[in-house]
Amino acid sequence: MLQISSIKKHTLTFFILFIGLYLILKEITDYWFLTDDSLYEYYKHRYNEYRLNKLVENRNKFSVLNYIIPIVYYLLKFLIIGGVITIGIYFNKIKISFLKIFTIVCIAEFSFLLPSIAKQVWFGFWSPEFTVEEYKTFGKLSLFNALQLDPENKLAYLFRALSLYELIYILVLSFGLKFHFKLSFIKSLKIILTTYGTLLLFYFSLIMFLFTLKN
Numbered sequence: 739m740l741q742i743s744s745i746k747k748h749t750l751t752f753f754i755l756f757i758g759l760y761l762i763l764k765e766i767t768d769y770w771f772l773t774d775d776s777l778y779e780y781y782k783h784r785y786n787e788y789r790l791n792k793l794v795e796n797r798n799k800f801s802v803l804n805y806i807i808p809i810v811y812y813l814l815k816f817l818i819i820g821g822v823i824t825i826g827i828y829f830n831k832i833k834i835s836f837l838k839i840f841t842i843v844c845i846a847e848f849s850f851l852l853p854s855i856a857k858q859v860w861f862g863f864w865s866p867e868f869t870v871e872e873y874k875t876f877g878k879l880s881l882f883n884a885l886q887l888d889p890e891n892k893l894a895y896l897f898r899a900l901s902l903y904e905l906i907y908i909l910v911l912s913f914g915l916k917f918h919f920k921l922s923f924i925k926s927l928k929i930i931l932t933t934y935g936t937l938l939l940f941y942f943s944l945i946m947f948l949f950t951l952k953n
Contacts, residue, residue, distance in 0.1 A: 749841045752841055753813075756812070756844055756847055757808060757809055772873065779869075780871065781793065812847070817840070819934060820840040820842075821836075822933045823929065826930075830929060841914075842915065849903050849907045853877070856879075861876070879902040881901065911934060913926070
């Protein structure tokens with residue numbers, strides 16, 4: 739019982755730390771990089787003045803939803819990924835601890851905050867003159883950047899998502915399973931690729947399908 743309580747405490751701590759860091763990075767982005775003036779310039783050819791003013795007004799308006807939505811989104815994301823990995827572990831006849839898996843998923847998610855940090859460092863110090871489009875499509879360590887794709891390319895989202903950060907995420911998940919469940923790295927990696935990898939493939943397929951419908 740004491741061990742379970744300790745795991746719950748660590749799980750909650752990592753989740754709070756992640757959400758806190760995510761919100762801090764979002765605030766920095768909104769107020770130091772994607773300013774009201776830059777958004778006006780970016781959207782002025784797409785929206786009329788009324789819609790532009792409403793966009794900026796809603797963006798600057800304090801709302802509890804701005805904090806609740808990320809919490810609910812990431813909680814559901816961690817539960818889904820954790821659930822899929824749990825199923826994979828179960829079929830490999832390994833003793834299951836969903837709380838441990840949830841914690842591993844939470845820790846691995848920190849790797850997806852690295853792009854925001856890299857983006858802020860890059861445009862804050864090395865390239866202070868930038869457009870909203872450049873900021874939004876920034877992906878120095880992705881296939882999108884390596885292949886120098888057009889932002890309007892229908893596969894742009896997919897290739898932007900396939901990045902070094904995705905690889906780091908998979909490796910952290912694998913090492914997490916190796917450490918907590920005393921598995922070999924190869925077995926851990928195999929479980930992650932057959933569970934999370936399948937889920938990722940389904941997600942990308944769904945995004946591409948919806949994008950096709952939209953266009």
